[in-house]
Amino acid sequence: MSDREAIARYLKKQHVLTLACQAQGEIWCASCYYVFDAQRQVFWLMSDPATRHGELMLAQAQVAGTVSGQPKSVALIRGVQFAGTACLLEDDAVARAAYLKRFPFAAKQAAPLWEIRVDRLKMTDNTLGFGSKLHWQRDTAAP
Numbered sequence: 001m002s003d004r005e006a007i008a009r010y011l012k013k014q015h016v017l018t019l020a021c022q023a024q025g026e027i028w029c030a031s032c033y034y035v036f037d038a039q040r041q042v043f044w045l046m047s048d049p050a051t052r053h054g055e056l057m058l059a060q061a062q063v064a065g066t067v068s069g070q071p072k073s074v075a076l077i078r079g080v081q082f083a084g085t086a087c088l089l090e091d092d093a094v095a096r097a098a099y100l101k102r103f104p105f106a107a108k109q110a111a112p113l114w115e116i117r118v119d120r121l122k123m124t125d126n127t128l129g130f131g132s133k134l135h136w137q138r139d140t141a142a143p
Helices: 003-013 052-059 093-102 104-108
Strands: 016-023 026-033 035-037 042-046 062-068 078-088 113-125 133-137
Touching: 003 035, 003 078, 003 113, 003 133, 016 042, 016 052, 026 042, 026 052, 035 093, 042 078, 042 093, 052 078, 093 104, 093 113
Parallel strands: none
Antiparallel strands: 016 026, 016 062, 035 042, 042 113, 062 078, 078 113, 113 133
């Protein structure tokens, strides 16, 4: 299995990411439910633009974040660090359907979806040996 496939498999099993945003010298982190689309290499999350992280993403699209579980044993720790670009989605039926399928309770929310286009990922996977790393980076020629 390639690094990219292993990372996508892990991300599909998790459901919350920590998103780090910054603009004009202000920094903020938020925990967000997400869907990861491996084909597009994007995260989709739902959040009101008036939230603290929403305001910062509108001001500065560059974001970073983590996805990690909390196993009882250090030997089982796995987690992802990522960097990418966030944008507010206007109308993406595929993204909305995927998000609502995973989080049906979100159908009652009026908040829009955001897309985080992942530029690079690093996964630490101690199940492969302590400190083992898997890497993925977007091809700069890709859309």
